[in-house]
Amino acid sequence: MGFLASFGWSANVLWVLASTVLLGMAAGVVGSFAFWKRHSLLGDALAHAALPGVVLGFLAAGGKHMPLMLLGAGVSALTGALFTQWIRSSTRIKEDAAMGIMLSVYFGFGIMLLTIASRSAGGGQSGLDSFIFGQAAAMMRQDVTVMAALAAAVLLVVLAAFKEWKLFLFDPAFGRGLGLPLGWMNGLYLALLVLVIVIGIQAVGVILIAALLIIPGVSARYWTHSFGTSLVLAALIGGGAGAAGTLVSTLGKGWPTGPFIVLAAGAAFAVSMLAGTKGGIVAQAVRERAARPRASAGFRFRGLPAGLAGSGIAAGTGFGASGSVADAGGPDRSGHPGGADDIGRPRPPSDADVFGPSGRAAGAAGFGTPGQPAAASGKAAAGDEKAGLQAPERGNAG
């Protein structure tokens, strides 16, 4: 603290910094849940739906009474969620359209109430405007406590039932068979989401909170294939964006914090999408490039690391980081020495009889097309890589 203070930052900046970091972490984790539940738009919709509640809380209390306004926000967001659900289940309207209707109507209603409230309570003095665009700079010590409690709650909920959440997100129907209380879990997840939104809109506003929910989770998926790691990364990206945005906003007088936080998150996403080791654009291009020559002149690049084989692309796109690029293609090759193909891969003889001779060869040819070169099983090392790279496409097509 003293160290930071020596830069000339007031204690207030430190409180803001701590708040935005904690908020970013909580939003990153809960947002990851929403992302894998395919609810990315839900955070946005709920945030917009919270606005009328904030203003109604203000009007009911006759002034800026925080607890009442946050309660209003929560209730309002939940009615919005129920409204969306109702539209979806009782009409033929799809979920995205239902959310679009709900968020715009609620937001419009909220703006209308805001106008009324501003008139009644001495113009812009009410500070209600800050709920639209956020006002992190106004956060104080007690806000840090709230953010810390929020982050702790999220952490506790996620850690306590980590594997249950994983199943809840990946395959709820199967989870139900194992006895997962889907209804309760869904309620808890929604409650956390609403909590993050309601607390977060003070800092970044109803419009930008969605970014803080969605971006960290989406960015994290470009770096890992493990759910646990992706949550940690999402928390780091969210927290990092909170810190970066806050610090940048202190550089200029009156620079807004919320937008800078979102821009920082956006930058993290851009980097992840381009340079991410698991499915980033560069990594993908390198893998495809590395696979292509093998079909015709496989020997040419034999023994060369993938990064070298594909370094032409890396340089061309201005990403000279061939080190990380090599990583990108690496794991599959080095981690699975047998290569990546269907089950026709070299296997212990005991398994072979399960498939029988024709099944084994057909498997080697990729998708059981008898016409494909069965020779692939002989040159497994050469053919493997190509088959492995095509595998995801096949998976998606099916």
Next chain:
Amino acid sequence: MNAGEIADMRKTHWAGDRRNMERAIDQMMNRAPDRNMERAADPEATEAGAGPVPAVETVGLSVMYRRNRALHDATFTIPAGTMTAVVGPNGAGKSTLLKAMLELVPRVSGEVRFFGEPYRSVKRRIGYVPQRGTVDWDFPADALDVVLMGLYGHIGWFRRPGRRHRELAMEALGRMGMESLARRQISELSGGQQQRVFLARALVQDADLYLLDEPLAGVDAATERVIMETLRELKERGKTVLVVHHDLSTVEEYFDRVLLINRTVVAHGPTAEAFTRANLAIAYEGTLRWPAERSG
């Protein structure tokens, strides 16, 4: 062995299949009328009446989607230790039937009993393998992670999978010929491999009744063989297997019983009795070009 030989071998294999099939169809043709009668008279009544407790007993099961009737008055019994194919045209309610049995979709009416008990009290004894397309394979997990999910019921709440669980999961992956891909991200698996992962996950559950929704859809021949081999093993161990199946040409080869449905139960019983041309004609409402549908 080269590709040509394999192709030839397959062709002859299929041709033989087809000949058998046509012979079987001719037989069916001759006895179709009385089979039809028997269907009406419900052969199940005598068959499962006084025997041991059946694995599944469904009475009057009905499901509505919106205002459409997805399934109406489905009544059937599945004896324990059998392997049954659920067969019917697209939209016949095959998946819906499975989901309704497992209370994944709300029922309008009807009752389902597993081993003589309601679903709630025998959840653990039922392994469900949903259609591959029902999950997002981009989810950050590897094959082993997914198989471990089958053990979550055994592991219990708030605890993490231990080494023993990992070993069990690896064993199941091994049975599916997948141990070398255990650490592979699931989106990088082929469709057939994904299906094997799903089946391995069901295997570690060590259930008594397995319900599989189109496990053979879009998988390669080798995977189909592994899956059917595994299901047969399960049956030999006394487990009951119920499979939504779309390939009519393999029904007789793979299954000892058939449940033919089209929004309701058209026929059910041992394959030879229920899987008749007459019953198929009713179930498929004349849309079936028999036996040419195999290629389509």
